[in-house]
Ligand SMILES: Nc1ncnc2c1ncn2[C@@H]1O[C@H](COP(=O)(O)OP(=O)(O)O)[C@@H](O)[C@H]1O
């Protein structure tokens with residue numbers, strides 16, 4: 001079962017929104033609706049978030065990301081289409097069922113932390129559990145445990161104002177963890193943080209996620225963040241999902257010119273993995289595939305980013321074994337292959353840079369951000 005599923009989901013704001021959906025289905029544009037005072041915030045969105053993955057929704061401001069996550073959160077009902085969370089149909093629920101589902105299944109981390117200023121860090125972390133009616137001792141135990149997970153051991157008694165921005169967002173994260181839901185929704189959760197802190201939080205999130213196996217729906221307007229965090233990424237533009245795939249798929253096969261321009265400045269060595277450039281030994285050596293690789297052999301995990309493979313390769317001689325998480329051989333990476341791949345990437349980047357930038361103006365806004 002998928003954690004979240006949307007099929008042809010719409011959200012239109014304004015008077016008679018259902019009529020707006022009918023018009024969109026008949027081919028009307030977002031702009032035409034806008035002229036009549038209707039905002040088509042989410043248009044015909046279909047996607048699936050698998051259990052235990054980080055799914056990123058990426059798009060410029062105003063593209064409908066927050067509206068989408070608020071529907072998943074049960075704050076807003078879709079105007080049309082289907083939306084299920086843990087197999088339960090959000091659209092068919094009444095208010096009471098929605099509130100329960102929200103508490104039991106999802107927790108949300110906001111950009112501006114949403115901490116209660118007069119409550120301690122411990123109380124803030126325990127807040128979701130208090131709403132659920134969990135008793136005090138249990139709440140405190142869970143909050144302390146969650147705070148420790150995000151590196152805030154010993155801060156239980158402090159007030160939010162005594163914490164830096166990064167630490168406050170850790171409290172926000174701890175609150176979501178303490179709530180114990182399988183799904184975490186994060187709306188631009190790191191967008192207000194300084195770059196270094198942001199980076200730290202991203203690393204920590206990835207680590208927590210792999211340890212706890214949470215399903216995370218993460219929203220951002222920062223493409224590098226999307227690429228760093230997302231197992232899969234949905235690119236949104238003007239209310240629509242224009243592409244849905246892994247970072248590598250989006251880089252290598254952009255669905256349209258908009259996406260292509262959007263991703264052109266991404267450092268590909270930080271996204272592409274050893275798996276994407278390795279060679280698979282044929283015939284003779286092929287029989288080693290799937291076999292464990294000895295500890296003495298230089299090896300990299302197939303999911304290692306090329307930028308890190310370079311580091312690993314700097315002082316190794318000969319080929320690198322590419323292995324899976326159980327150190328079984330899945331491929332081989334020679335220095336020549338690696339250099340060739342990097343050369344190809346550099347050539348692609350040079351070609352992209354010399355392409356006519358006037359063909360589509362919108363993505364250029366991205367670099368200005
Ligand atoms: N409650 C609302 N009422 C009317 N329009 C809204 C409301 N919330 C969002 N919108 C509009 O929907 C569009 C998408 O907004 P939003 O989902 O917040 O985008 P994002 O999070 O990607 O910046 C915007 O045009 C926004 O002005």
Ligand SMILES: [Mg+2]
Nearest residue numbers: 065066067188
């Ligand atoms: Mg938003």
